[in-house]
Amino acid sequence: xxxxxxxxxxxxxxxxxxxxxxxxxxxxxxxxxxxxxxxxxxxxxxxxxxxxxxxxxxxxxxxxxxxxxxxxxxxxxxxxxxxxxxxxxxxxxxxxxxxxxxxxxxxxxxxxxxxxxxxxxxxxxxxxxxxxxxxxxxxxxxxxxxxxxxxxxxxxxxxxxxxxxxxxxxxxxxxxxxxxxxxxxxxxxxxxxxxxxxxxxxxxxxxxxxxxxxxxxxxxxxxxxxxxxxxxxxxxxxxxxxxxxxxxxxxxxxxxxxxxxxxxxxxxxxxxxxxxxxxxxxxxxxxxxxxxxxxxxxxxxxxxxxxxxxxxxxxxxxxxxxxxxxxxxxxxxxxxxxxxxxxxxxxxxxxxxxxxxxxxxxxxxxxxxxxxxxxxxxxxxx
Amino acid sequence: xxxxxxxxxxxxxxxxxxxxxxxxxxxxxxxxxxxxxxxxxxxxxxxxxxxxxxxxxxxxxxxxxxxxxxxxxxxxxxxxxxxxxxxxxxxxxxxxxxxxxxxxxxxxxxxxxxxxxxxxxxxxxxxxxxxxxxxxxxxxxxxxxxxxxxxxxxxxxxxxxxxxxxxxxxxxxxxxxxxxxxxxxxxxxxxxxxxxxxxxxxxxxxxxxxxxxxxxxxxxxxxxxxxxxxxxx
Numbered sequence: 001x002x003x004x005x006x007x008x009x010x011x012x013x014x015x016x017x018x019x020x021x022x023x024x025x026x027x028x029x030x031x032x033x034x035x036x037x038x039x040x041x042x043x044x045x046x047x048x049x050x051x052x053x054x055x056x057x058x059x060x061x062x063x064x065x066x067x068x069x070x071x072x073x074x075x076x077x078x079x080x081x082x083x084x085x086x087x088x089x090x091x092x093x094x095x096x097x098x099x100x101x102x103x104x105x106x107x108x109x110x111x112x113x114x115x116x117x118x119x120x121x122x123x124x125x126x127x128x129x130x131x132x133x134x135x136x137x138x139x140x141x142x143x144x145x146x147x148x149x150x151x152x153x154x155x156x157x158x159x160x161x162x163x164x165x166x167x168x169x170x171x172x173x174x175x176x177x178x179x180x181x182x183x184x185x186x187x188x189x190x191x192x193x194x195x196x197x198x199x200x201x202x203x204x205x206x207x208x209x210x211x212x213x214x215x216x217x218x219x220x221x222x223x224x225x226x227x228x229x230x231x232x233x234x235x236x237x238x239x240x241x242x243x244x245x246x247x248x249x250x251x252x253x254x255x256x257x258x259x260x261x262x263x264x265x266x267x268x269x270x271x272x273x274x275x276x277x278x279x280x281x282x283x284x285x286x287x288x289x290x291x292x293x294x295x296x297x298x299x300x301x302x303x304x305x306x307x308x309x310x311x312x313x314x315x316x317x318x319x320x321x322x323x324x325x326x327x328x329x330x331x332x333x334x335x336x337x338x339x340x341x342x343x344x345x346x347x348x349x350x351x352x353x354x355x356x357x358x359x360x361x362x363x364x365x366x367x368x369x370x371x372x373x374x375x376x377x378x379x380x381x382x
Numbered sequence: 383x384x385x386x387x388x389x390x391x392x393x394x395x396x397x398x399x400x401x402x403x404x405x406x407x408x409x410x411x412x413x414x415x416x417x418x419x420x421x422x423x424x425x426x427x428x429x430x431x432x433x434x435x436x437x438x439x440x441x442x443x444x445x446x447x448x449x450x451x452x453x454x455x456x457x458x459x460x461x462x463x464x465x466x467x468x469x470x471x472x473x474x475x476x477x478x479x480x481x482x483x484x485x486x487x488x489x490x491x492x493x494x495x496x497x498x499x500x501x502x503x504x505x506x507x508x509x510x511x512x513x514x515x516x517x518x519x520x521x522x523x524x525x526x527x528x529x530x531x532x533x534x535x536x537x538x539x540x541x542x543x544x545x546x547x548x549x550x551x552x553x554x555x556x557x558x559x560x561x562x563x564x565x566x567x568x569x570x571x572x573x574x575x576x577x578x579x580x581x582x583x584x585x586x587x588x589x590x591x592x593x594x595x596x597x598x599x600x601x602x603x604x605x606x607x608x609x610x611x612x613x614x615x
Contacts, residue, residue, distance in 0.1 A: 219485065226471050226482045229513075233469035236431060238457030238486040238532070293473070357473065 066303035075255035081293035084228030092167025097136035097257030098264035140257025297355030390439035401591035417588035466540035472514025483531030519550035575612035
C-alpha cells in the first residue's frame with residue numbers, strides 16, 4: 001500500500017500510479033481466482049439449466065425470487081445487522097423502487113391501455129432499463145434521506161414503529177386517486193420491460209451485493225459496526241452518529257429500491273397493495289434466520305426461505321389421498337402452520353441464525369474441506 | 383497552558399452537575415480530578431470532549447476557544463477520551479477497534495499500530511479476537527490503545543481502574559505514566575484517589591460540582607481532609 005520507490009541517489013520518488021493499480025488488480029484476481037471460478041461456474045450452471053429444464057420449472061421461480069430477496073435482505077442487514085438500526089420500512093422503499101421503475105419504462109404506445117382511467121397518464125417518455133433501475137434506487141434513497149432526518153433520532157423499537165408507519169403511508173399514498181395520472185391509482189401497472197433469463201436478477205443482485213460488501217469492509221463499514229456496538233464510544237471516537245446513520249439508511253434504501261424494481265420485473269405487474277408490512281416481515285425473517293450481521297447468511301437463507309415457501313412445502317396445501325385414505329391436516333393453509341413451526345424451531349435453537357455473524361468465504365470453505373480430507377485420510381490410516 | 387477551564391457550568395439530567403469550576407492542565411503533565419460519585423467528574427470530562435454542551439463558562443485548548451464545539455472537531459484537535467467502563471466495541475476485532483480510534487485520520491496508521499502493540503504486546507497476540515472476548519484488563523488496554531490511535535495531545539481517562547484487580551490497576555497506571563513520559567498530557571478522573579494522586583502532578587478535589595481543594599499530588603496525599611474523605615486512612 002505504502003510503496004515508495006527509492007532511486008539510486010536515495011531520493012524517494014512517487015510510485016508509478018498506473019503500475020500500482022495494475023499490480024493490485026492482478027494481485028486481487030490472483031488472490032480470489034477460486035472465488036471467481038466458482039462464480040463463473042455458478043453462472044454457467046444456471047445457463048445450462050435454463051437450456052435443459054422447461055422455463056416454468058419451480059427451480060427458476062426460486063432462483064429468481066431468491067436472488068431478488070437476497071438483495072433486499074442484504075440491504076436490510078446493512079441497516080439492522082451492521083449499523084444496529086432496527087428499521088421496518090423495507091417494503092415501502094421497495095414499493096417506491098418498483099413504481100419508479102414501472103412508471104418510467106412503460107412504452108409510450110402501451111400507456112393508453114395501462115392508464116385507461118387516466119387518459120394515458122401524464123408521463124410521455126420512457127428511459128432505458130438500466131437507467132430506470134438506478135432511478136428506482138435513487139428515488140427510494142431520496143425518500144429515505146427525507147424520512148431519515150426526523151426518524152433516525154429515534155432508537156430501537158421506536159425507530160421500527162416510525163419506519164413501519166412511513167412504509168404504510170407510502171403504500172396508501174401511491175394508491176391515492178389524485179395521483180392516478182402518475183401512479184395509476186390503485187390499478188395495476190403493467191407492460192413494462194421484464195427479464196426472462198434467471199441470470200438477469202443474479203447479475204444485478206450480485207453487483208449490488210458486491211457494492212454493499214465493499215461498503216461494509218470500508219472504513220465507513222467499520223464506523224457502522226462501531227455505532228452498532230456502542231453509540232457513546234463511537235461518538236467519543238469522533239464518528240458523526242447522525243451522518244453515518246443517515247448514510248447507512250439511505251444506501252440501504254437505495255438497494256431496497258433496486259430490489260423493488262427487480263421484483264416488479266419478476267412479477268411483470270406492480271400494485272401498491274402488494275407491498276404490505278408482511279413483506280417487510282418476510283425479509284426480516286430471512287435476515288434473522290440467515291444471521292444478523294452476515295451477508296452470506298442473508299443470501300443463503302433467502303434462497304432457503306423462498307424455496308420452502310414457494311416449492312418444498314407446497315404439497316402441504318393440497319389434499320392428498322393414499323389409496324382411498326385421505327391424509328389428515330393437509331389442507332389449504334396448513335403450509336403456513338408448518339412453516340411457522342419451522343421458523344420457531346430455528347429461532348429457538350439457532351437463535352443467532354444459520355451463520356451468526358460469520359461469513360462463508362472461499363478460504364473458510366477450503367479450510368473446511370482440507371480438514372475434512374485430513375480427517376478422512378487419518379481414518380484410513382487407522 | 384494546554385487546557386484552561388474557566389467558570390464552567392453544566393446542566394446534566396436536569397440538575398446543575400457542575401457549578402462553576404476553573405482549573406488548568408499544563409502541557410505534558412498528569413492532572414487528576416478526584417471526588418465521590420456524583421461530584422461532577424464525568425460530566426466535566428464529557429463536556430470537554432464535546433459530548434455535553436455547557437451552560438456557561440469557557441474551555442480553551444492551546445489558546446483556542448473550544449467551548450460547545452462538536453465531538454468531531456474536538457477529536458480532530460487531538461483531544462481524546464477513554465470512556466468510563468472502557469466501552470470497547472465487543473463485536474469488532476481488536477484490530478478494528480484500534481482502527482476506529484484513528485477514524486478521523488487520513489494518513490498512514492502503521493506506525494501507530496506498532497506503537498500500541500509495543501506498549502501492549504498482549505493486544506498484538508489477539509488482533510483477530512473480538513473485543514468482547516478480552517478480559518477486563520485487556521479491554522482497558524484496548525480502550526487506551528484505541529485512544530492513542532488518534533495521536534492525542536491530551537488524553538482524558540474516565541476511571542481507568544473501575545472494576546479491575548489491584549495488580550491490573552497498577553499495571554494500567556504504569557502504562558499511563560509511560561504514555562505521559564512520551565509527551566501526552568493526561569487528565570485523569572478517579573475514585574481510586576490513592577493511585578491517582580501518586581502519579582499526578584496536580585490534583586483537584588471535586589465535591590458536588592465545585593472544586594474544594596487543589597495542589598500537587600503529594601500535597602493532597604498528605605492533606606488530612608483528603609485522607610479522611612478519600613483515602614480511608
